[in-house]
Amino acid sequence: MADRGRQLGIGPTDNTSDQRTPRNRLRLIPEGARESFVPVVPGRFSTRANEWDMTRTAPDRPRATGTAIEVTGSVRTESGAPVCNGLLEIWSANHFGRYRHVEDHSGLQLDENHLGMGRVMTDDDGNYRFWAISPGAYLARPDIGRWRPKHIHISVSGGSSRLITQMYFPNEPNNASDPMAILMGDGFERNIGKPYATPDTDVDEGFQFDIVVGGRNATFFE
Numbered sequence: 001m002a003d004r005g006r007q008l009g010i011g012p013t014d015n016t017s018d019q020r021t022p023r024n025r026l027r028l029i030p031e032g033a034r035e036s037f038v039p040v041v042p043g044r045f046s047t048r049a050n051e052w053d054m055t056r057t058a059p060d061r062p063r064a065t066g067t068a069i070e071v072t073g074s075v076r077t078e079s080g081a082p083v084c085n086g087l088l089e090i091w092s093a094n095h096f097g098r099y100r101h102v103e104d105h106s107g108l109q110l111d112e113n114h115l116g117m118g119r120v121m122t123d124d125d126g127n128y129r130f131w132a133i134s135p136g137a138y139l140a141r142p143d144i145g146r147w148r149p150k151h152i153h154i155s156v157s158g159g160s161s162r163l164i165t166q167m168y169f170p171n172e173p174n175n176a177s178d179p180m181a182i183l184m185g186d187g188f189e190r191n192i193g194k195p196y197a198t199p200d201t202d203v204d205e206g207f208q209f210d211i212v213v214g215g216r217n218a219t220f221f222e
Contacts, residue, residue, distance in 0.1 A: 052120040066136075068205075070206045072127070072209075075126045082127075084125065086121065086126070089155040090118045094111045094135065095134070096136050097137050108136075114133060118132070122158075153166055166191060168193070180220075180222075194208045
């Protein structure tokens with residue numbers, strides 16, 4: 001049907017996917033309406049000092065328990081153009097797999113030195129960098145004992161849109177059974193951070209995670 005777009009798949013044994021996913025094919029926005037969306041005034045974002053360092057709750061506080069990591073990468077469009085001055089909002093579980101928010105009912109251990117939230121902006125070339133504590137696997141469904149693999153959420157805001165993705169880690173035992181990873185199919189590799197050594201940096205490990213917005217080789221977004 002000319003006025004309908006793609007049909008989204010529903011993840012296996014995942015009630016959240018079942019609740020979030022439309023039952024019918026998405027409707028395409030008519031061309032006349034799409035034209036009314038432009039021109040768009042780009043968002044003007046800003047961050048506070050040290051929000052890029054999620055290994056501490058404040059510069060003068062102790063580092064949280066766990067492995068300190070650095071995540072670097074770029075945000076680009078399908079044509080390779082950098083998304084400059086975009087805002088990245090980051091959140092993740094602590095070393096034990098526990099989120100700070102009240103909806104985490106896992107019962108896993110909290111860490112008073114871990115807030116698990118940060119923000120950073122891309123530079124003129126679309127590049128970004130932040131530090132975090134390598135998260136533990138997350139008990140997403142205590143009622144059925146389903147664990148999600150360790151991952152870091154990244155929200156990308158630029159211009160008029162906001163997209164949310166997740167960086168996974170290589171060789172994690174829960175990757176293969178993760179409902180979102182299953183939906184990605186062969187494209188799951190694009191959402192895995194690539195390890196690199198950090199001998200001259202005050203962190204233990206580094207991961208490169210390049211984000212592509214749009215196109216056939218796009219990063220997968222929620």
